[in-house]
Amino acid sequence: MAMAMRLKLSSAVAGCRVGELLLGGRSLELPACLLYTRGGTAPNLTHDNLELVEPPPLAAQVPLASLVEQQEVLEEYGEGFAKFIGLPDMLLVCTQYDPATPTPQGFTTSKTVSVWGSGGRVELTPSRYVELQRAVRPACYQAPAADDEGPTASSKRERRGVDRTLAFLDACLLAHHTHPELSGVGVLGTVQGGALMSERVRSARCTATRAVAGFLVSGLFQRQGGEGGPGAATRSRILRAVIAELPPDKPRMVCGVGRPDQVLRCAALGVDLFESHFPFLVTERGGALHFSYEWETGAALGDAAGEEGDDAGGSVIPEVTQEEEEDEEEEDVRIPTRFEMNLREERFRGDLSPLLPGCPCYTCAHHSRAYLHHLLATRELLAGVLLSIHNVTRYHGFFAALRGALRRGPAALARLRGAVLAAAPPPPLSSSPGAPPSLSPVPPATSHG
Numbered sequence: 001m002a003m004a005m006r007l008k009l010s011s012a013v014a015g016c017r018v019g020e021l022l023l024g025g026r027s028l029e030l031p032a033c034l035l036y037t038r039g040g041t042a043p044n045l046t047h048d049n050l051e052l053v054e055p056p057p058l059a060a061q062v063p064l065a066s067l068v069e070q071q072e073v074l075e076e077y078g079e080g081f082a083k084f085i086g087l088p089d090m091l092l093v094c095t096q097y098d099p100a101t102p103t104p105q106g107f108t109t110s111k112t113v114s115v116w117g118s119g120g121r122v123e124l125t126p127s128r129y130v131e132l133q134r135a136v137r138p139a140c141y142q143a144p145a146a147d148d149e150g151p152t153a154s155s156k157r158e159r160r161g162v163d164r165t166l167a168f169l170d171a172c173l174l175a176h177h178t179h180p181e182l183s184g185v186g187v188l189g190t191v192q193g194g195a196l197m198s199e200r201v202r203s204a205r206c207t208a209t210r211a212v213a214g215f216l217v218s219g220l221f222q223r224q225g226g227e228g229g230p231g232a233a234t235r236s237r238i239l240r241a242v243i244a245e246l247p248p249d250k251p252r253m254v255c256g257v258g259r260p261d262q263v264l265r266c267a268a269l270g271v272d273l274f275e276s277h278f279p280f281l282v283t284e285r286g287g288a289l290h291f292s293y294e295w296e297t298g299a300a301l302g303d304a305a306g307e308e309g310d311d312a313g314g315s316v317i318p319e320v321t322q323e324e325e326e327d328e329e330e331e332d333v334r335i336p337t338r339f340e341m342n343l344r345e346e347r348f349r350g351d352l353s354p355l356l357p358g359c360p361c362y363t364c365a366h367h368s369r370a371y372l373h374h375l376l377a378t379r380e381l382l383a384g385v386l387l388s389i390h391n392v393t394r395y396h397g398f399f400a401a402l403r404g405a406l407r408r409g410p411a412a413l414a415r416l417r418g419a420v421l422a423a424a425p426p427p428p429l430s431s432s433p434g435a436p437p438s439l440s441p442v443p444p445a446t447s448h449g
């Protein structure tokens, strides 16, 4: 198992780790983003539609909940889940939780974790959990972890959760080595501890002493139960302290991080692997991602495209200081973010422009905001398909742009951040005709102190 995953780091740019992760005989350039799937399919996207996503995702996240009832079928099949679903080349990363679906909490016992399949709760001992992984045969998987205790949990409960997660990890690693089929498969140790710095650091430190292939920091940005995690400044401090405890030669993944500003923040703190439940949530609420990451051309896509001729060199970029980033806005995962536009809004009824002018995706090339508004209003399934193509393409394109900027160095990264952080919802069409679009950079948040 020692060689299940190998990290080849080439450099670091403003804290971001640059390099590649070798797993399953293939290479993922960092920072990497996993395709979000349920039961092996990206929601709303057939394999054919998936081919419209550019760049094509090489690796996918598979939440265990969507597999727990498939164990017998998969065991009989015997060739692993990737081949079973017709994506034999896709690298699968199996996680215990589904970041887009709140799961009931508080069902962990000293012997079992609970996974919620379509038929309800399934209790798994660590050895059963590993047997399930043997049937799935992912490239790597998250070791079983205790339920997150939430931001208000007592230190006693957090300590118990961390202790249980470490005990599950030890039992998982023992069971893992009894299955030769899992010899090339990596185990990700889960870093727990809620909003308690001391428990987070202990969890990271103890997990780092185990023979894991990498680390998954869980429950920090979005609770498994669906509520928000600790505040922005707290979680940045915690993530920095956690990562300081982890060996640099193993990959770090976060689960539940979606917003592009948070992705940039985590990457700068040394996170290598992300997942993409965020574009799925945006699609679910009838939204289209419209933020820019076009750092190379300096031309922001969207309604302001072409209006910024003088800035074509990308010279006007809001400066982002450490303090301002700590001030990153709080979020409620149910409310649209400033990185998307809500196509259900009445103002898009007659808007014949593409979702994001300049976006080369299939949806933007062929359809208008008005058409998507109509599809959403009439509850057509096609709305989800077309929005997914745009949102998934755009989100994975963001990671490709991030990797491209990191290859070029700090100045390119600063330009990318400037473009991303300038995101603001597009102005209503009806507002003051003739006036320039108000897609101006968001004024920097004032820092306290």
Ligand SMILES: [Zn+2]
Residues within 6 Å of the ligand: 355, 356, 359, 360, 361, 362, 363, 364, 365, 390
């Ligand atoms: Zn598009």
